Amino acid sequence: MEQKTFRKKIQVEADTSFLYRTIASLEKDDQIRQFYVAMGNIEETHARKLHEKYLPSGTPFALPRPSFRARMLAGIARTFGYNYVTGLLMDVEKSISSAVVRKKSAEGQPILGNEDRHVNILKSIGQLSGEKVRKIEGSHRSVGGNALRAAVLGANDGLVSNLSLVMGVAGATRGGHEVLIAGVAGLLAGSFSMALGEWISVKSSKELYDRQIEIETEEIENNPEEEKEEIILLYKAKGLSETDATDLAEKVFSDKENAKAVLIKEELGLDPEETKYSPMEAASASFLLFITGAVIPVFPFFFVYGERGILISILISTAALFLIGAAITLITGKSFFRSGIRQVLFGLAAAAITFGIGKLIGVAISG
Numbered sequence: 001m002e003q004k005t006f007r008k009k010i011q012v013e014a015d016t017s018f019l020y021r022t023i024a025s026l027e028k029d030d031q032i033r034q035f036y037v038a039m040g041n042i043e044e045t046h047a048r049k050l051h052e053k054y055l056p057s058g059t060p061f062a063l064p065r066p067s068f069r070a071r072m073l074a075g076i077a078r079t080f081g082y083n084y085v086t087g088l089l090m091d092v093e094k095s096i097s098s099a100v101v102r103k104k105s106a107e108g109q110p111i112l113g114n115e116d117r118h119v120n121i122l123k124s125i126g127q128l129s130g131e132k133v134r135k136i137e138g139s140h141r142s143v144g145g146n147a148l149r150a151a152v153l154g155a156n157d158g159l160v161s162n163l164s165l166v167m168g169v170a171g172a173t174r175g176g177h178e179v180l181i182a183g184v185a186g187l188l189a190g191s192f193s194m195a196l197g198e199w200i201s202v203k204s205s206k207e208l209y210d211r212q213i214e215i216e217t218e219e220i221e222n223n224p225e226e227e228k229e230e231i232i233l234l235y236k237a238k239g240l241s242e243t244d245a246t247d248l249a250e251k252v253f254s255d256k257e258n259a260k261a262v263l264i265k266e267e268l269g270l271d272p273e274e275t276k277y278s279p280m281e282a283a284s285a286s287f288l289l290f291i292t293g294a295v296i297p298v299f300p301f302f303f304v305y306g307e308r309g310i311l312i313s314i315l316i317s318t319a320a321l322f323l324i325g326a327a328i329t330l331i332t333g334k335s336f337f338r339s340g341i342r343q344v345l346f347g348l349a350a351a352a353i354t355f356g357i358g359k360l361i362g363v364a365i366s367g
Contacts, residue, residue: 006054007064010047014063015070017043022074023082068336069329154194154286156324158293160347162186163317166297167310167351171358175306183298187291194290199283206279228253231262296320314351321347 020040027033044063051061066074077085162183169182228249235245253259300312325343326336 010050011064013043013047015067018066018070022077026082152327154289155293158290159296159320161190162294163297164350164354168354168358170310171355172362175310180301187294191287191291195283195287198286199279202282203279318344
């Protein structure tokens, strides 16, 4: 194995171990905390085995320091709660599992069925009951970073769209007062549009969820035996024996509220956590995130105009594009620098195209 590939694999194991232990330090429930501690220890063992396999015998082992990305994610977990991080860990485990399966298939090795055991371990926490189930399931379903992803992409939408608009008008007017008017109008129009779209999305989802819950509740009340049979079939489809599936279904239906929660999750595939978001809160967040990005390219034109205003706008927008691209690596795990540069190139390309079109329109009008 090349040194670069080896170091990358070791770093992934070190970062994953570090994040599991960070989550464990934030978890108040002893049983759940021990689970995360154990997962952290397993990842360190993986790193140690890689070290023993690919480095000369006798080379002292030391787990690498957490990467910048891992430390940033740990900071997010400590500040906003570890729901922002656990989904990313699930994505990492799935990625590792898929890579192992592909490698074995390419080399003609047998697939033993335990390649995705870490993914299954994380999923198996759903076998716990009560609040622990809701707590962990909510954590694992969230991130891949949904909130983090929404924040980054919301700001990116505002920045790129308004930068393109501002540069288009600047090209037509040579950076005149019209740029400020157009930039502020674009900022407000985009923000309100994003907020309304988010409100409608969350509101309609919530209404659909509530209706499905109502129907499921009625079925439990009117046809409990049929619903129990459905749960038995679902458990059997997951690999449980007839006896185990029946016993588990009996346990579930011993409490009506628990039965409703299980049916909602297993039969409808709905996550109760997703209905807790207020449409107004979602709309407000979308509005603020978009406006945060959109204000950047127009901001210089509050103070200067002409070529100087255009130059300053491009410079600060370039810096913001790079930071947003770099922030995306918290989700993707890719190269900090490469992602930032890619975002800059795409954003400036869009701005250049609209500036050129604006220039042509300005010449046509003045001519």
